[in-house]
Amino acid sequence: MASGDEQQDSGTTHFGYQQVPLAEKRQRVGAVFQSVAERYxxxxxxxxxxxxxIWKHQAMAATRTRRGHHVLDLAAGTGDLSLALSRRVGREGRVVSSDINPAMLARGRDRLIDEGAVDNIDYVIADAEQLPFPDASFDRVTMAFGLRNVTRKERALAAIRRVLRPGGHLMVLEFSRLYITALRPLYDAYSFGVLPAMGRLVAHDAESYRYLAESIRMHPxxxxxxxxxxQAGFEDCEYTNLSGGVVAIHRGYVY
Known part of the structure; x- marks a missing residue:
């Protein structure tokens, strides 16, 4: 597997197991989430x-978000974390729910309005690699199941570091590497056999869920x-494995 730098030098990156031009990955990922938004x-x-x-509940605890905090929820999708964050920061705080995909963000906005989360939340379509916010704007940044879809992860992490205030931190919840070796064949069979079949039956889209399985394997x-x-400038970086490493919570701090 080529490193991120090598891929960028060659003008390509991975979309699942395929190599595609850098500019094409964003379009393909967008098409995936446009397709699955309704059944996401x-x-x-x-x-x-x-x-x-359960994973998201544990991730929320790891953010240590308090009343009055300003929080950026990247790759917010249908708003699970944004809703929980809105309740935690209270009226004194603010949540920016952000996603690069308009269909996903619209679905999340509609859901949160239905839940009554209207007083302390804004919605922004944004690319994580080029965040449209001033330096030191947020006390917390969260990102659940979105980083693996970013083309240039190094740029996204640097952009997140820039918008965090001193004393703030980043929390990333993401699929990771299963560390129980004996379970890997079963996990692979489920990922590459069951998930696409489930996607075909429920979401009428097997290919998007095949991409999901491949993107997990390609993620660091x-x-x-x-x-x-x-390398992006975070300190005291740490992670906690959940479910044997199927997912992990990563944290990085700004001092």
């Missing part, structure tokens, strides 16, 4: 057997991502 929440419940709710493992965060 249902598929999350089915694919993870509901575990994604726990140690590599921690190192990337350090």
């Amino acid at each position: 929440d249902l598929m999350n419940d089915l694919m993870s057997f509901g575990l994604h709710r 493992d726990q140690q590599t991502l921690a190192g990337m965060m350090e």
Whole structure:
């Protein structure tokens, strides 16, 4: 597998297991989420057997968000974290729910309005690599299941570091590397066999869920991502494995 720098030098990057031009990945990822937006929440419940709710609850605890905080929720999708953050920061705080995909962000906005989260939340379509916010704007930045879809992860991490205030920190919840070796064949069979079939039956889109499985395998493992965060300027970088490393919570601090 080529490193990120090598891929960028050659003008290509990975879209799942395929090599595509850099400019093309964003379009392809956008098409994936445009396709799955309507059934996204249902598929999350089915694919993870509901575990994604527990993972997000643990991730929220790791943010240590308090009343009055200003928080940026990147790759907000249908708004699970944005809703929880809105309740935590209270009326004294502010949440910016952001996603690069308009269909996903619109679905999240409609859901949060239905939930009554209207007083302290804004919605911004934004590219994580080029955040349209001033320096030191936020106390926390969160990103759940979105970093692996970013073309230039190093740029996104640097942009996040720039918009965090001293004393703030980044929390990334992302699929990671299963560390229980004996379970890997079973995990692969589920990822590459069951998930696409489920996607075909429920979301009428097998290819998007095949991409999901491939994108997880191409994402940096726990140690590599921690190192990337350090290179972006975060300090005291740490991670916590969940469900045997199927996902991991990464944290990086700004002092």
